[in-house]
Amino acid sequence: MIDARELSKVFTDKKRGDVRAVDCLSFTSAPGQIYGLLGANGAGKTTTLRILATILAPTSGTATVAGYDIVREPQKVRASIGFLSTATALYDRLTPWETVEYFGRLYGMDPENIRRRADELFTALDMQEFRDRRCAKLSTGMKQKVSIARTLIHNPSVMIFDEPTNGLDVMTARSITDFIRQCRDRGKTVIFSTHVMSEVEKLCDRIGIIHNGRLCAEGTLDEMRDRYRKESLEEIFVEVSGDAR
Numbered sequence: 001m002i003d004a005r006e007l008s009k010v011f012t013d014k015k016r017g018d019v020r021a022v023d024c025l026s027f028t029s030a031p032g033q034i035y036g037l038l039g040a041n042g043a044g045k046t047t048t049l050r051i052l053a054t055i056l057a058p059t060s061g062t063a064t065v066a067g068y069d070i071v072r073e074p075q076k077v078r079a080s081i082g083f084l085s086t087a088t089a090l091y092d093r094l095t096p097w098e099t100v101e102y103f104g105r106l107y108g109m110d111p112e113n114i115r116r117r118a119d120e121l122f123t124a125l126d127m128q129e130f131r132d133r134r135c136a137k138l139s140t141g142m143k144q145k146v147s148i149a150r151t152l153i154h155n156p157s158v159m160i161f162d163e164p165t166n167g168l169d170v171m172t173a174r175s176i177t178d179f180i181r182q183c184r185d186r187g188k189t190v191i192f193s194t195h196v197m198s199e200v201e202k203l204c205d206r207i208g209i210i211h212n213g214r215l216c217a218e219g220t221l222d223e224m225r226d227r228y229r230k231e232s233l234e235e236i237f238v239e240v241s242g243d244a245r
Contacts, residue, residue, distance in 0.1 A: 001028070001029065001030055001031055001064070001065075001066065001067070001158075001189055002027075002028065002029040002035075002052060002063065002064070002065050002158060002189055002191065003028050003063060003064045004025055004026055004027050004028070004048075004052065004061070004063040005026050005061055005062060005063060006024050006025070006026055006060065006061035006062075007022055007024070007025040007026070007048065007051055007058050007060075007061040007062070007063060008020065008022055008023055008024055008025070008058060008059050008060045008061050008213075009021045009022040009044075009047050009051060009056060009058055009059050009213075010059045020212075020213055021044050021047040021213050022044045022047050022048050022051065022058075022213045023044075023212065023213035023214045024061065024214065025044070025048060025061070025210070025213065025214065025215050026061075026215065027208050027215060027218060029189050029190070029191055029206070030189065031157070031187050031188065031189050032184060032185075032187045032188070032189075033184065033189065033190070033205045033206065034180065034181075034184045034190040034191075034192050034203050034204045034205050034206075035189075035190065035191050035192065035204065035205070035206050035207075035208065036192050036193075036194070036200040036203065036204030036206070036207040036208070037049070037191060037192070037193040037208050037210065038193075038194075038197075038200060038207060038208065038209045038210065038237060039209060039210035039211060039241075040211070040241060043210045043211055043212065043213070043241075044210050044212070044213035044214075045162070045193045045210055046085075046162055046193070047213075048210070049083070049085075049160050049162050049191065049193060050085075051063070051070065052065055052070065052081075052160060052191070053077075053078070053081060053083040053160055054070050054074040054077050054078055055083075057071065058070070058071070065077045065080060065081060065158055066080035066081070066156075066157050066158050066189075068080060079107070079154070079156075080156055080157055080158055081156050081157075081158045081159070081160060082151040082152045082154070082156040082158070082159045082160065083151065083160045083162075084147060084148055084151045084159075084160065084161050084162060084164055085162050090135040090138075090143055090146055090147065091135065092134060092135050092136035093134060093135075093136070094134070094135055095131065095132050095133060095134055095135065096122070096127060096130060096131050096132075096133070096135065096138070096142075096145075096146040096149065097118065097122070097131045097132060099135065099146055099150055100114075100118045100121070100122075100146070100149045100150045100153050101114055101115075101118060102150075103150040103151075103153050103154075104117065104118065104153045104154065107153065107154040109153070109154060114153065117153055117154075117155060118149070118153060121148075121149040121152060121153065122149065124179055124182065125145045125148060125149060125175065125176075125179055126145075126175060127142070127145050127146070127149065130142055140167060140168065141168045141169060141172030144164065144165075144168060144172070144176065145172075145175075145176070148164065148176065148179070152183075156188075157188060157189060158188070158189045158190075158191075159180075159183055159188050159189070159190045159191070160190075160191045161180060161190065161191065161192050161193065161194075162193045163193055163194050163195065164176055164180070164192075164194075165177065165194065165196065165199065166194075166195075173196075173199075177199055177202070177203055180192060180203060181203060184205075192204060197232075197233045197234045197237065200221075200233060201221060201233050204221070205220065206218065206219065206220055207219065207220070207221060207224065207233075209236075209237060209240045209241065211240070211241045216240050216241070217236075217240045221233065224236050228240070
C-alpha cells in the first residue's frame, strides 16, 4: 500500500528562486489496485514518483510504502518496490538474462530463486526468444521489457511505472499493459503514470490529476465522468488542468 501525506518538494533555481514541484500532495493506493497519476509535462508526476521511491527526499510531508516510512526507512522501502523510470539504461554487452540475473543477485536472491523468477518474467513478457541476445542488438520495445523484468525480479509488493509504454509500438505497449493488469490481479499495489489517456481508461481503478504539483481531482473514472459531466477522460483532464491554472 502507498499512503502519501502532504508531500512537498521545493527546488532552488538560480533564476526563478524556489520552485515548488510538489505541493502538499496526499493520496492512497491500495493492494490490488492500479492508481493512475496524470499530469502535463512539469506537473510534478515524476518528482512524486521519485519521492515515493526514495530517490528524492521530500522537503516536507512523508509517505509510507508497503508499511515503511520513506524518510525513516528508505532501505526497507527500496527492497519492497519495483521502480521503472523513463531514464533507465541497459549495459549493451550483457544479455537480458544476464542483466536480470545480476539484479537478482543485487537483491540478495539465491540462484535458484533468480532462475525461477526470471523464467516466470521472461515467459509473461514474451522475452524467451531474445533472452540470450546482447542488449545492444535489441529493439526499443525489447529493451523496455528487459527494464521491467530487472525491476520486478525480486517480486516486489509495490510497483511504480513512469510512462512504461512511451515510444513503443502498439503490440509491445499492449503486452506491457496486459502484464501490468496481471500484477494488479495478483494483489500488487501499482502506480501508473502515462500521457496515454486510453491506457488510463482501460487500466486504472482510481485516477489522480496533478497540476502545478497539486492534486486537482481524484476518483474512479465513473466518478469523474459524473462530476464533470463529460464522457472522455481527455476532456476531463483538459478542464481540470485549465481550472487549476
